[in-house]
Amino acid sequence: MQGPTEPAFVLVRPQMGENVGAAARAMWNFGLQRMRLVDPRDGWPNPRAVAMASGAGRVLDGAGIFPDLEGAVADCTFVYATTARPRDLTKTVFSPEEAAADMARRIAGGERVACLFGPERAGLENQDVARANAIITVDLNPEFSSLNLAQCVLLVAYEWRRATQAAVPVRTEMAGAQWASALEVDHLARHFEERLEEAGFFFPDHKAESMKLSLRNLWSRMPLTGQDVQTLHGVLRQMVRWARKG
Incomplete structure (x- = not known):
């Protein structure tokens, strides 16, 4: 049986429904819809998430709800953890671009992969990161390296799209015109x-x-x-x- 053709985005203990909805929008912007939620603080379903999703309701409708991270990634063969802080853990560290390419290769080979995103207040805890096989880190301003949850989701989703879709780097919108002969x-x-x-x-x-x-x-x-x-x-x-x- 063929596995999923995209990674699962796992929001670990998200605190605000609005951020979950914004993350759903970010995912659907780039064609992703495998969302999983681990112990959302305000429970589920969350009307604020639905309102914020605005057009990406299908992502929320299909979201898997788990009481703990162990259950959320139980079926996965490779897990990435997004974090901006250095950890006292020996792991491979990917840029978002390289992580997306690695995800694509693994999924094409039949693996099931997931990407973890931490709660808004302080991100993933060391116990969460320890469950991951690799880390995704963005080269941010060291004086301000905190990303909003939805921003982080959007950044990884964007790189996934780039890694899996043939995009034309530069094009001209002709607006119905034709080049002169x-x-x-x-x-x-x-x-x-x-x-x-x-x-x-x-x-x-x-x-x-x-x-x-x-x-x-x-x-x-x-x-x-x-x-x-x-x-x-x-x-x-x-x-x-x-x-x-x-």
């Missing part, structure tokens, strides 16, 4: 050359060809859409009309 750009360049020729821009004569070449090079470097080309044609026509009226 070489022919369209050539017509625009000719239009400008003709009007600039009339205006006496290419002076002195012996520099005219190099000036036209520079302009052609300028057009080729500009990422123009078809609409951009039409706009520039229109701007030039209007400027010529205005100059002729004068």
Whole structure:
């Protein structure tokens, strides 16, 4: 039987329903929904968590509730503990990016993994961390290294998404436009050359060809859409009309 295709996010003794709801939103933002709660302080279900989840209710609806951490991770083969504080424990320490890649490799190999997040006041206790196989630590400002529960969940969830989804690092939103063709750009360049020729821009004569070449090079470097080309044609026509009226 195939195991889960994503890690379980285990919130250990969370104190405020609002933070549980915010954590659910953070998880669902990145397509994660395996939430487990260990001994939530204000009980469960929690209407404040539901209100804060706002659209991510499915994560709360499917959350597993456990009286202790032992039960919450009993079915897991590898557990990560998130902590910003140094511990007197010998364990592998991952950055969130490397931890997410490691999770993905383990899950692809059939393992069941979980990631622990501590309560808001002071984070995981040493007894909690001791149950984990590895630690996830973020390189934070040493003078202020405390992350909100939902922030920590979001950060790990984001890295999980990066590790498992092919994302385009940079893209251009075309908003329905199309890139201008070489022919369209050539017509625009000719239009400008003709009007600039009339205006006496290419002076002195012996520099005219190099000036036209520079302009052609300028057009080729500009990422123009078809609409951009039409706009520039229109701007030039209007400027010529205005100059002729004068």
